[in-house]
Each structure stands twice: as structure tokens, then as C-alpha cells.
Amino acid sequence: MNEMTHRPSIEAPQLRTLLLTDLCDSTTLVERIGDVQAATLFRDHDRLVLDLQQRWRGRLIDRSDGLLLLFERPIDGLGFALDYVRELREMGDARRLELRARAGLHVGEVLTWRNSDEAVQVGAKPLEVEGLAKPMAARLMSMARPGQILLSAVAEPLAHRAARELGERGQHLLWKSHGRWRFKGVPDGQQIYEVGEPGIAPLRMPPNTPKAWRDLPLWRRPAALAAEVAIIAGIGVGVWFATRPAPAIAFNQRDWVVVADLRNLTGQSVLDDSLEQAFRISLEQSRYVNVLSDLKARDTLTRMQLKPDTILDRAIASEIALRDGARAVILPTVAEVGGKVRVSAEIIDPHSQTTVLSEAADGSDLSSALESIDTVTARLREKLGETVKTIERDSKPLPQVTTANLDALRAYALAQELYAKRDYAQALELYTQATDLDPNFALSWIGQMRSHYSQADAPAGVAALRRAQALKSRLAPREAMYLDAWIARFDEPARAADKWLNLAKLYPDYDAAQSNAAIWMYQDNRFNEAIQFATASLVPNNVSAAIDYDSLGRAQLALGDLAAASTSFDKAVNGGYDSALRRRAMVDASQRKFADAWKHLAKVPLDDRHGYLERTSIAIDEGKLDLARQYASAGLQMAKKQGGFDSRAFLLPIAVAEWRSGDEQAALEHVRSAAEQSLTVLRAGDGKTPDAQDDAEVALAAALIALRLGDGGVADRVEAQLSEYDTLTTAPSVAEFRAVVAAQKLRLAGKPQDAIKQLLPHLDGRERYQTRVALHQAYRDAGDERGAQVHAEWLQAHRGLAYVELECGNCLQALNIMDSHITPPKA
Template identity: 65%
Template sequence: MDMTDLPGRRVPDAPQLRTLLLTDLCDSTTLVERLGDGPAAELFREHDRLVLKLQQQWRGRLIDRSDGLLLLFERPIDGLGFALDYVRGLREISQREPFVSRKLPIKARAGLHVGEVLTWRNSDEAVKVGAKPLEVEGLAKPMAGRLMAMARPGQVLISAVAEPLAHRAARELGERGQHLLWKSHGRWRFKGVPESQQIYEVGEPGIAPLRMPPASAKAWRDLPLWRRPAALAAEVAVLAGLAGGAWFVTRPQPAIAFHERDWVVVGDLRNLTGQKLLDDSLEQAFRISLEQSRYVNVLSDLKTRDTLARMQRPAGTALDRAIASEIALRDGARAVILPTVAEIGGRLRVSAEVIDPHTQTTVYAESADGQGAASALASIDEVTASLREKLGEALAAIESDSKPLPQVTTGNLDALRAYALGQASYASGKHQEALQLYERSTQLDPNFALAWLGQVRVQYSNVNAPGAIVPLRRAQGLRERLASREALYLDAWGAEFDSPADAIGKWVELAKLYPDFWAAQGNAALAFYTRNNFQEAVVYAKRNTAPQNELSAMGWDWLGRAQLGMEQYPDAAKSVETALRHGYKSSLRRKVAILAAQRDFATAGRFLDDLAPNDRHAYIERTSVALDSGKWRDAVATSQTGLTMARHQGGFDSRAMLLPMAVSTWLAGDTAAATRYCATAVNQALGALSAVENADAVEDAELALSASILMVRLGDRSLADRVLDVVDRQEKISAIPSVVELAVVLRAEQLKLASDPESAVKLLEPLLAGHERFQTRVALMGAYLDANQHAAALEQARWVRSRRGLAYIELECGYCLQALNVADSNAAMLAEAQALAGLGRAGDSARALQDFDRYWPVEILPAHLRVKRDELTAVSN
């Protein structure tokens, strides 16, 4: 009865990728005849004990046995370990009695291959009549059989598919793995197999034959055409065509549940060539090639190293199969990719395997060969394209979204290695070292656009926008040498310099096209945040908090800022705490702002003490909190320290810190000094705006306008017209919403000073669209009061008084207006009392004054505020 007719026979499972090992005990019949039944039985008992031990050690599954063995393994290295130990074990058995005295060497031949197989479990009825419990079939099985059959006694042959996978993992064999001998026996043809196969031998010194296998009718070397009969060549071509067409029709679907925008972890490249130059350069090239995909997301090297640290692994731990798989599971990545480069038969081979991190089994493996190191980049492109297709990406998308690596990187491997080391330094926060390496890379290849773009990124990270201009211009001249994503990234940065009003559109476009490109999401969040559009900023900031983002802490910080701008204190506190927990130390400034905005100055003060004393930016919050608390002398001293530090550093900060200094001296009672600081800020900002290229042009325009606004409020309009004229002539910045709005506020303040508050109101009212600046409301509040529109003034005063989160977190000219905003949030209580008095509500006016006195007691007030307060007190009583 045929086995397929037995009841209960199960349908085969879906194809699975497995490692197959076939072995054959050489001359077993002769052994039995020469040994006799008793010693032969002892030999097979020893043999079975050896097989059982090795099965357990190498996690093999025995499928079939007679004179030989058929075993399945999850990984090629396990199959190879079994084969090597099996050959060695038989050698040790043959050195015992009675075998050694009879000079009977006991050897086996072995063939190892990786391929897809079908498995099914036979029913109990079938097993009872002689069927194996588990059946294994598939083209991989005869392939392993062909390798085994052609092997010499004691020889382990492996296929080209299995070789790079086993070679890569050989270090898992310990010290023995370092001494293994790997030998290529060239390309061979097998009967019934259309494609020629590269054959390798692996063995231990003194045990492996390391000789060319003998040819036979079923296996022969693939000789050049001129050495083969023409008829044979034609036959092989026909078979190859038929088999190739059949493969494309019947090729299996991906064996891993990978979907668009899923994540992969790229393990450390295993370099088996001995050429150290290839270590960093090819690993970086592999990442760049794969990152061109909009289908596959690559976990950044910075993120993998961060996760490694959270795993309490030392820095520099190799990302091998096990470690990379654990990182993938922790960070929600679907697959691990392990690249290898090796020199095989005089050719450079680039290979990669896709690993299921849950089982650490190989799902796919791809390789490409080339001649010499110069071929590596093209081979990487070939391998990554194949992997992307197998993971489910459409071929058309691969072709449209990808540019050749030599074009988007560099053919100079020294330059590529310098860039790779620069990337590693940048990921470690060593920005100066990264900058030097990027510069070295562009010295080696001036056309390496990515390295120029790297310099732009470092300069911005160092808050040195002017230093980014030259590399930006060089990168723009090489735009065609960038991958699509990086080209759009460059365009967005270019807009920040050349057309700032259009920059937000560029960042949003990039963020939508590449939703998992964190730089785009972060900069889109920042762009909306700077426009006080906090609702939209929250959308992009939340995307930036994804666990796969290496800078998710920064995303949490931006989210906290936007939430504070909307007065959502509990949410803002949670976001900032998360940012701090993830290591973003700058969020401590936001924590101070959240506490101070709620007038918890005692707690805010404790955290102020934790701010780095050499962080010049932290003196902005130090000054604002001191002013908010009515500590004028502390505010003056603190702002002076910050200004001194900023002047030492130079750049825009040295100009911006003049405005907190002016506010501090004004509230301390020295209006003349405050006016001088404002004038200095205006003149320095206008001087910077006159430069041919000013990376801080928007901030300088905002600073000039802001300082002029305060000057006019102090009664000096001498520089206002000049500021408005210069800013209006700056075409690329005059359309920026913040610049436009501050210019309107300055004109309104001029009108108020000229005793025309009604015209000021007409200018300001159209600005109330929901995203207006804090000073717009302050100016409108004053205009309404001057125009005796007390009900409208009361509404604005209560808005200004209540929006303390916005006062602390609104961003223009590097928080240069924070001190003035915070001071105005307190002074608004005086405006509220004035409006209430004008409405005839004396009791309510008195209560508003009591609130004011609670925060800024009368005995500490500067003269201009004390006079106003005393006047209102007289009216309210």
C-alpha cells in the first residue's frame, strides 16, 4: 500500500528555511564484514551515542538514518558544528580497540546546505506500518545529498548559500572557530540542477582532506565554455532558462511578517577580508543603501547603541545575531540584517542574511560577488535591493527611490571610512571630533555631498548657524549626489537660509513623505512651535517620541514646550520628566519654566541650582525667575553673568542677552541704562543683518524689533524707524510671520507714544488669529487703556495675566523676550486694576491690586510702577 493512501496523513506545512545536513558512513558494509557482528554492533552503539550527544549539543533534529543521517537545524553554524564534531568523534572511535589494531579508519562524508523544505508529520497509523514520524522534502534535500555524495571520506562540503552564514558565525565555535580552514573548490554542476554551484570545504587542520572532490556522472566541475562540448553548453543553457523561468513563477512569498515602515536592526558588518579599511566604510555604505527605502526603516546606530547601554552591555559590544536580535525585540524591530564581506576565490563577496529576532533563524540570505574592493559598493546595492524586494517592497519603488551608492556616497573608501567614523562620533555626542572627521572626508573627496551635509548638521547642533553656511553651499552644489530623502532634507535647510518663510512647508513635505525620518518630524514641530501654532507642533512632536527614534528625548522636550505654551501644565510636566528620564538635560530649563509659570518659585529655585553654571542659555531662565520673584538685584547680576559668558562665546547670543539685561536694569529702576542696552542690541542686530550671508538673520530681525519695542515703551523712538526700514528691505525675512507681527507691534507702540492709541488698536486687532505673540496682546492691552476702552482692556489684561506658560516658553530670538513677557504677566494685574477702575468697579480694582501686591510688594517696586500703583490705589479706595 502506498504511504500517501494511509488514513490521517497530514498536508505539508508551508515552506520553511532550514539547514540540512546529510552524512554517510563510508564503506559501512566493509566495516561490518571485517569486524564481525559483535564488534560491529559495538561500533554502531558507540556511533549512536555520539549522534545523540551531538544532537543535543547542536540542537539538531534527526529525520532519517540508515548508513547515513539526515538532520535539520535552525542555523547553519549548528549544522556545521555537528558535522565537524561528528567527523572528529568518528576519528576518535577508530583510534580505540578493536578498530585501531585492525587498522580500520572510521570516516564519514557530509554535505551541508540551506534551503526551503516542506515538512509534515505522518499519522500514527502510517508510523506503525513503517513511515517516518516526520517527512522532509524539497529541492534543498537533493542538493545536500549531491554535496554529501561527492565528498571524500572525512570531508565536509557546504553550499554557497550556507558558507557565508556559517563563516560569519564561526566565532560562536570558540577558539576552534578561529582555526578552521575554509577552502573553495570552484563551481560545480550537478545532474538535474540547471545552475552551477560554488562548493566549499570546511575542516580542522590535520583532519580535513582539503582536496578537490572527485568528479562523477552526477557532479562535475563547471569548466569554461571553450573546454566543454558545444552540445553540452546548449543543453545547459536550455535547462537554465527553463529552471529560471520556473523559479520566478513559483518563488515563495516572504517567510517573515514584514510590512511597510517596519523596522530592521543592522548588525555589525563581519569583515573576513583582513582589510581594516572595509570595516567601517562598508557598514556605513550598507546602511546608506538600505536607508534609501521608504518601505524599510533602519534603526539608527545611535539608537542601537543607546539600547545596548540600557541592556547594561559595555560600549563596543559587537552586534552579532544574539545581541542584535535582543535589540530588535526591545525596540520593536521586525528583522535583523547581518552583513558580511569576504574574499572568496579571488573575488570580493558581499552577503547579508535576514534574521527573525524571535527565533534568531535565518529567513533570507543574499550575496553578490565583484572584483576587488572597488566592486563593494555596487555589490551592496545589489544585495540590499534583493533584500528589500524579499521583504515585500515593490520593484518599481526600489528603482525609483534608489540611487547607486558610488553616486550618493563616494568611491574613495578612505573618505567613506572617515565619514563613517564621523557618524559614530556624532552619535556619541562628540561633535567637534565628528566635524573634524566630516571635514577630513570632504578633503579626500570634495564631491562627497553627505559629508558636507554632516558638517551642516554638526554646526547646527553646536548652535553655530554661521559655521553651517559654507558646507551648506557646497552640499547644494552637489545635490544630485544625494539620495532622495537627503536631497529634500538639504532643500529644507536651504530654505531656512534663503527663504525662511517657505521652510515650514519644506519640513512638512519631508515629514509627510518620510513619516519615520525623525529629523523631518522634529524640525516640522519646531517650525510650528516658533509660530505659536502649538496644536500642530504637538502633532509632529508626538511622532518624534517614537521608541525607535534615537532622539526621542528631544521629541518629548518639544512636546512639553508646546503643551506649556497651551497652559497644559500637568501634561507639560509629564513630557519634560520623560525627556529628562531619557537623558535630555536641557529639559531641566523647561522644568524650571513650568514651575515658575505656576509661581512655585521655591521648587523652581532648587532646579535652577542644578543647571550647569557654564550653560549661558540657562541664565535666561535664571533672570526671568528672579524678575518674576521681584528680586531685581539678583536679576541684574544674573543677566550680567549671562551676558558676559555670551560675549565671550560671541555670535548671536552675545546680542540676544542684551535684552534680558535691559529688562532687569529697567525694573531695578535704571531706565537710562535699560535704554542703552536696548540701543546696543538694536545696533548690533542691524549690523549683523547687513552681512551678505547671515545664518541668524531671522533671529537678528526679531531681536532688533523686540529691543525697539522696549525702547519705545521707555519713551525713546530714535531707532524705531531705522529698524522698520532695514527689516522691510530684508526680502527673505520680511515675510516671516513673527517678524511681520513684531513690526506691527513696534508701529503700534510708536502710535501710542504719539498719543494715537485708536490707530494702534486698528493695527493690532487683526493679529488676534489664535497664534499671536505675547507682546501683541501686551501692546493691545495698553492701547485699549490709552483709548479708554476699558472693557476690551480688561479682557486683554486677564489674557496676559493668565498666559504665563506662553510668557516663559514663547520662542523668538532665542527666548530674548522671555524676561519682558514674564514681567508683563505680573504688570498686567495693574492694567486689570486700571480697567476695572475705569469701569467703575472699585472693589474689583482693589482686589486686583491686592493680587499685584502679593507678587510684587510695593516696597520693592521701581519708581515708574510705584507711581502707577499709588494712583490706582487712590482711585480704588
């Protein structure tokens, strides 16, 4: 009875966080450095433990080669473990010793009791801890590799959710799942996780031990695998499965990934934007993996009611992935480890936010970072299921396809952001800065070309395009095809559309390919195909959807689907593409809803010269001819002030306004001037100027109007000069307008039947509006009233096409609208 009164009382079970650590190879260490140095080392070690205990509110239960500590919360235990592993490593580095610890963290119920003072005096611990949670934490610790912190499935979600309490370091932690494991004496399998800091955590699968082993399904166990291999070998199949890398996430070809913001732990700010952009470029070379654009991710942040500059960390990027249907998140990191620059990346399952794959590559200095990125992305692509053969085929080294100058790469990255926001002027400055730093930076020359064209500066755009063309070997395959398609516009106009089609088919998720294919189909009056490509580009991940809605609306308006066109243009405007307001006005005007059309045009800025094209045309449509002349004159003056192609094209709307008002002489003066100016530009550039095709169309349009006004000399001069440019005249629109001009000459020469024969081959469903006008006039002159009526009715039924047809930048819009008032002959 007296003995029982001295037994310690056991407290009720309590839920606690247990951390067990072990100093790796401690015995060997003592033998190596001797007792005296070891005593000094362990004294410093004890001071470190005491400091960390106080910092993380831990209670030390036991200590020998390892530690057993209790914590109230898992995040405190994790904070202790992270600091302990890192500072122990630094302690060893200072002594030129390798000091590594392994750690296991678990949350569970424990039983505790206090030993009597007498027992403590003779060597007992003040507090005893027992319970199943203790051996569980011990199993985790014992299976960990040196420097590795392993967590149980109970501890991981609790610590992961609270990681933000660790401050900025918490955002940089690496989390990885190691699958299910079985432990000796524990009946059920357990999910095991690893957490650590970049450059410190091994992020490797723990080895199997007699007390802990992977819980593999039956078909993956050695005996079963041997049988399966025998069967596969016997039937002669499975080679593809044996060589194809098995992704650790359910990833399929053309699935999307979200690239989180680069975690730059080097302190070198030049790497922030440059390496993140390089990582994207390297990954985007894949035809297997699709990368969500940064602008789309920022747009999703807005929908999440977060600031656009919110850091895309593991949690935020995972939520974006779930919202936008991306299959995985990739978290890139650059750190300085042991005097080397380490680039690493994790593939994260957005549903659980756990790391399922990780890769890293070390380089000697900052200049090696691009090569390391290539290594890392290639490994990631392979593990996601892409074959080595396609990786090698579709990829070029980053220093070649970008630049080795990190400052130039950073300027390019910032320019890309500005271009996506349609700040073309500022983007151009940064693209130029990038090529000033590295004149061989081909991608940045392409950026300059796009910026110039977005600001309607074709000559400067072509100059940048030619610089990129000279550096084509420094482009990745996709960008090289993109460049070829642009070059074809000037060197092979007849093949330009096919170039965009091929790019769109080869890279079906490349927004630029689908968008440009839609625009080129629309320019060639291939409206059904334009709708196909514009629709294909309207995926949730497209940040330029507003422009594609505008392209879709144009094709729908040309085909007479006015309700659909209205919806598309409204979506374009709501998406921030204000140019679609002009096309929205066309929809109403084509139905003679002029009051509604003017309301839309009222929203077009008065300093936008292109808005005066529609103002002129709608005024002609309404019969407000004085107003039409005023608008045409105002637009022309603005175009002359700006200079360039528009100063020639805008001569045609004012010519039509003058003609319609009865001043045929003034109209002739304008069309003669337009033809002569365009021909002069073509002669100066030998038919290869930036606006060559558009200038050829202006000259032919001027010849067409001049013929109808009784002046055949303009047509003769235009035809004589254009015949010298074989490449230019093969462009579909130029070839068709030449046929229309030739047919009008035949009709005016009293040969309407020959004119009809000249035009009929062009009735292929994508003919120009003026082709139908010429056919109506030829049938009328031939006395075929039925034929004339068919084409007159067609013209009235296609007023949407009259407005939206794109030849020479809508330079014939006013003439088309005037001709849409042609009435069928009376029966």
C-alpha cells in the same frame, strides 16, 4: 547452535550524530587525471580525513567515494564537515582541480555491532551501523549541491546553539532554512537547513530528486497553480500579485530591521566601519524598510546588561530585534573569494535565528564594494516586498551619495557615532577629515553643518550648508529634502515650516524629519501641531527621544498643560538632555513656585550663558531686581566673550532689568545698541546672514522696548532697513513683530483704534505674547476697559507662554515676564 554463537551481538540503540559525505564527480575526475595522479590525490585525501577525525573526535565507519562518520555531538560533526569542504576545496585549487563534496548531518538513534576478527580479515567493516537515522543522513547528503552541507531539523538547533565553540568562525557561519521536504520511504515531512562559510556555501535551494522533493502546500503544487492561474486570468485580477515580490518573512511596509555588525573577512580594516555605514545608507534610502539606528541598538545592549561595544552577531542582533519590535535582522558580510571581493547579506528571522533570504554580489576589488552593496540591498528590498519601481525612484548609487574614498567613508561613520553621542566637537573633526579626503562628500558637509549648529556656531554652520547645497545632486532623495528644509530657513523663511512638514509626512519614521517639524511648529507658535510631531517622533526606536521630550514639553508649557510639561521635561533630563533643566524651572516659575525653580536652575552649569536668561527672568518675576541686573550682566559678559548672535540678543534682558529697576536711560542705551548691532550685521549680509531672522527679531524687539521708553527713532530706523528685505519680512514671526511695532507707534500717536485694527488679524490662536500686550495697552488707551481686562487676564493665564516663547532665542523672555504682572483694570 554453533553458528549462532559466532553472530555479533547488537548493542542497545544509541543517540549519535551521523555525517555522510560524497566526493562529487569522483569517477569523472579519475578519468580526467589518470590513475597515478588519482592515487596520489586520494592518498592526500585520506590523510586529510584522518587528521580531521582526530581533530573532531569522529569515528570513520565506511569509506569509498564518500564517508560515513559517527560523532558524539552535532557540533563535532559540523566542525568536521566545514573543515572537510573548505580544505578539500583548497586541495583542489592547489592542483587546479574542482574538488567539491556534499554533506548531510543528522542526529538519531543507531544500532551498532562489531564484526568478528575473521570477518574483518576477509573484508568486513570492524563496526556496522544501521537504523533509520542512516538513510535519513544519506537522503540529506544525496540532495545537497556540490559544496553544500545540509542538516536535519534535529541536528540544526543543537549545532546552532553550540556554534560559539567553533571560535570566531562560528560567528561568521551562514545559516539558511530550505523549508519542508519529503523523502521516499519516510512518512512525515522534514525541515531542512543549510550551514556554511561565506564564499563557500552555495546557500541555494537543493533540487528536487526522485527520493527527495519539496513539501509544498496543495495550492502551490503545479496542477493547482495551473488552475489558479487560469482563474486569475479569467477574472482579470492579480497582476499586482504576479509582479510584487513575495517576501520570505512576514514583512510589511515601514517594518523595522536590525543591521548586525559587518563581518569583514578580508583582513582589510578600512572596510570595518566604512562598509557598514555604506550598507546602512544604501538601505535607509528605502521608504519601505526602516533601519534601527546603531545607537539605539547599543542602547538596547545596555538594557540587556551587555557592553555597548558587544559585537552584534546573529544571536545578539536577533535578541535586539525581538526587544525593539524589529521584524528581521540583516547580517552583512564582505569576503575575498577567488580573487574577488564578495559582498553578501542574509535576512534572518529573529525568532528562530535562521536565514530566510540571502543575496551576494562580487566585485573585482575593494573599490567595487559600494556598487556590490547597492546590488545586494536592492535585491533584499525587493524580496522584502518593495516594488522595483520605488527602489529605482528612491535610490541613488552609493558612490554618488557617499564617496568612493573608503577612508573618507570610515571617517564619516566614526563621526556619525560621535554626533549621536553628542560629542559635537570630535564629530566635527572627523566630518572635516572626511571632506578633506573627498571635497564632494555632501553628506559629510551636512554633518559639519549640524555639528556647528549644535555648538551654536551659525555662521560656520551656514558655510558648511552652502557647500552641501552645491553638491545636492549627490544626495539621496530623503537627504536632499532634509537639505532643502534647512536652506529654506535662510532663503525662504516663510516656507521653512512647510518644508519640514512635507519631509515628515513623506518619511513618517525618519526621526530628524519629525523632530525638526516639531521644533519649527513650536517656533511658529503652532503648539498643537508641535505636540503632534514631537509625539510621533517618540517611538521606541528613537535614540534622540530626550530632545523630542524637550520639544513636547515646550509646546505643552506654552499651552498651559503644566503637569504634562513637567513630565516631559523630567523625561528629557533623565534621558541626558540637561538643557531641559531650564525649561523645567520655567514650569515652576510660571506657577510662582520660585524655590523649586531655583533648585532646577542650580543644576545648570554656571558657565552655560543661556542659563542666565532664566535666572534674570525669574529674579524679575520675584521682584529681586538687583539680582536680576547681576545675572543679566553676567550673561551679557559671557555672550560678548563668545561673540556672535548672543552678544546682541543678551542686550535685551539687561535692558529690561535696568528698566524694571528704574534706570530707563541705561535700558535705552542697551536697546539702541542691540538694534544698531543687529542692523549692521543684516546690512553686511544683505539680509541673508546665518542669523538673519533672529537678528531681525532682535532689532524689532529693541524697537518695541524703545517705543515704550519714549524713543521712536529706533523703530523708524529698524522699519526702514527691514523693509529692504522682502524675503526676510515674510517670515511669520518677523511679520507679526513688525505689526506689533506699527501698532505701538499708532497707539503712542493717539490712534489706539487703528492699533487694534492692526493687531486683530494676528489673533489666530498662535499669536505672540507681545501681540496680546499691545492689544491690552491699545484697548486701555481707547477707554475700552472690558477689552483691556480680557487681554490682561489672558496674559496672566499664559505665563508659561511668556517664559517659553522662542523668538530670537528667548531674547524677549524678561519683557514677557515683566508684562505678565499687568493687572486687569478694576471694574
